[in-house]
Amino acid sequence: MMRVGRRTGDGSMTFRSIWLIFTACAAVSLVVAAMAALNTALPDIAVDTGATNAEMTWIIDGYTLVLAALLLPAGAIGDRIGRRTVLLVGLAVFGTASLAAVWVDGPTSLIVTRVGAGVGAALIMPSTLSLITAGVPREKRAIAISVWAAVAGAGAIAGFFVTGLLLNFFHWNSVFIAFAASSAATFLLTLTIGSSKDEHPGRFDVLGSLTSMSAVAGVVYGLLEGPHRGWTDPLILVCLIGGAGLIVAFVRIEQRRTDPLLDVGLFRNRAFASGSLSVALQFLASFGLFYLVLQQLQMVYGYSALKSAVALFPMVAGVGVFAMLGNWIAVRFDSLRFVLATGIGITAAGVILLGVVDTDEYWKLGVLLSVCAVGIGLATAPSTTAIMSNTPLENQGVGSAVNDTAREFGAAIGIALAGSIMAAGYEARIGATAAAAKNQIGAFDPAAGAQAEEAIRGSLAGAVKVSDSLPGQASQLAHEIVSGAQGAFLPPMQSACLVLGGTLAVGALFLGWFAPRKILEPAC
Known part of the structure; x- marks a missing residue:
């Protein structure tokens, strides 16, 4: 071949x-x-x-x-x-x-x-x-x-x-x-x-493949659906607990097979394991931020879909430039530990600042997104290099799949954390606004009032949609709905950033202790 x-x-x-x-x-x-x-x-x-x-x-x-x-x-x-x-x-x-x-x-x-x-x-x-x-x-x-x-x-x-x-x-x-x-x-x-x-x-490895597919599907489904169904929903609990159990079963199966789907012993290699964790943390940050910031750009700043995408360009520039730099530093100076811990640490700082600073103007948001991008960029390429360099050449497809699976898990966890905190915080704050809208709209059309209340309680996007549907003579009510919904959205958004940033900070500290100095590390 x-x-x-x-x-x-x-x-x-x-x-x-x-x-x-x-x-x-x-x-x-x-x-x-x-x-x-x-x-x-x-x-x-x-x-x-x-x-x-x-x-x-x-x-x-x-x-x-x-x-x-x-x-x-x-x-x-x-x-x-x-x-x-x-x-x-x-x-x-x-x-x-x-x-x-x-x-x-x-x-x-x-x-x-x-x-x-x-x-x-x-x-x-x-x-x-x-x-x-x-x-x-x-x-x-x-x-x-x-x-x-x-x-x-x-x-x-x-x-x-x-x-x-x-x-x-x-x-x-x-x-x-x-x-x-x-x-x-x-x-x-x-x-x-x-x-x-x-x-x-x-x-x-047919058995390993079926077990891994079921395990990943269960956990990812539970993480993605948890914010919508609630974490105590029986289906979510079955998926998360069952998925975790299947992961344990998958490890045991792979340890006993002559030709395993995945040599789980690779995770005893600290460079391989550190790279996998770092990739997951990067995508936890990225997709958690996308979930939050896109809503802020469109529903608070009033940006169009295209303008919102352009507003995220600082992340493109930061990741693109610093991916090259991070890998060069890690390879040239045998400093994988430093680059991974520093990159995730800078990302953590940027996300925490998003939870502390009042980003009422775009330039503030753009600066903090750039900080996050610098951190993600520094860590992204060295993480993948560590995974692939410690995977046997004949199993590069599986090594790549581990890298990509870590991305999907990280993204799912980021969305789950951000989504859950946002949903709980918004629901706790939006009640008065939703009730007032129901009363005023319901005075003329009870069914429309009930529908408006449900939409406003559901999300910031629903509240904006209700506001846009009101006639011109109800401009004061429309303003009150949007103002109340934005007021209910921004505090939990900042709380979600603090939680995401705290998770990243813990991850950075762990990588600073656990990750090896060199990218190519012999298995333990």
């Missing part, structure tokens, strides 16, 4: 290696952008399809859940049958599912297409990184991983931006057409690169 990226005697980067990196980054950007893009288009989709709140949640979470659950088996399949082959199949599935979404006639069929796109994304994501690490000369691998990590880190914001731009001019279907067209273009690019695989794979 041809290896990607011709190796030269001096370890220099060839055009083939550069082309490989470009192609892999194009593919991974699709997957990450699709995780975020529909958040922007969801209001329009809900109006056209008649989706309920629960269905809107699944339009977003169906993709994420399937992606997270299938990553490990997908990475192992790529190691066995060829990473380029799996990438091509993934692009075909992702593109077909995206195109099918153009013709949906209801929320259920849209959810099905999103689940299909998640299957394709699970095949794409681990293949991109494993192709790079197997095909780029060892001396240039850190640079290649830095580029991949920067693109993967900024992909969500690119998704927000492209979606906002399309929605400014076209119907929400255009978002799926763009994904389908991008998939087709990336498919053609992928045909021009070589492949790699494990030349002597063992038997595929």
Whole structure:
């Protein structure tokens, strides 16, 4: 099987290696952008399809859940049958599912297409990184991983931006057409690169695959749905407790197998384990902030979807620049511990400041987002390099899948923390505003008053929607609703930032103690 990226005697980067990196980054950007893009288009989709709140949640979470659950088996399949082959199949599935979404006639069929796109994304994501690490000369691998990590880190914001731009001019279907067209273009690019695989794979671990899929799906579902259903909901408890139990069962199964899906002994390698934890913390910060800040930009500042995406550009710049710097420092000075602890620590400081500083003007928010981006950027590439450098070359697909699974877990935890704190805090503060609106609107139309109260109690977005629907002569009531809802939103938003930042600070301290100095660390 041809290896990607011709190796030269001096370890220099060839055009083939550069082309490989470009192609892999194009593919991974699709997957990450699709995780975020529909958040922007969801209001329009809900109006056209008649989706309920629960269905809107699944339009977003169906993709994420399937992606997270299938990553490990997908990475192992790529190691066995060829990473380029799996990438091509993934692009075909992702593109077909995206195109099918153009013709949906209801929320259920849209959810099905999103689940299909998640299957394709699970095949794409681990293949991109494993192709790079197997095909780029060892001396240039850190640079290649830095580029991949920067693109993967900024992909969500690119998704927000492209979606906002399309929605400014076209119907929400255009978002799926763009994904389908991008998939087709990336498919053609992928045909021009070589492949790699494990030349002597063992038997595929069916039991381990089924156990890992069930465990990840249970935990991620519980984390994503917990803020909506409540943490004491029986289904959420079953998913979280059952998922945790399946993770323990998965570890025991893998320890006893000759050809495991995942060599769980890799986590005894401190560099591998530290990289995995750091990746999870970065995405906890990123997606927790996206959840909070996008609402602030659109519902408090009054920004459009496109302007909100542009407002997040400081994060793109920070992550892009400091990903290269962080990896160079970690590799050049054997300072993985310093870079990971410092990066996560700076991120923690930025998020905590968002919980302390009154960001009543954008420039304050932009500065603090830049601080967060510097920290995430410093830690992102060294974390992935530590994971991939300590994974055997023949198992790079599984190593990449571990990296990606850590991202999904981190994102789910970040959204769960932010969402739960926001929901509880908002509900505790919005009562007087919702009751006043019900009384005033209900004086003329009791049914409309009850509906308005429910929407206002539900979320800041619901309150803004009620305000916008009122006639001009009710401008004073509209102002009171928006003012009251914003007043109920901002304190719990700051509380959520403090909790997220505190979690990151604890993680930074742990990494400062646990992470090794060198990226390449022999297993314990």
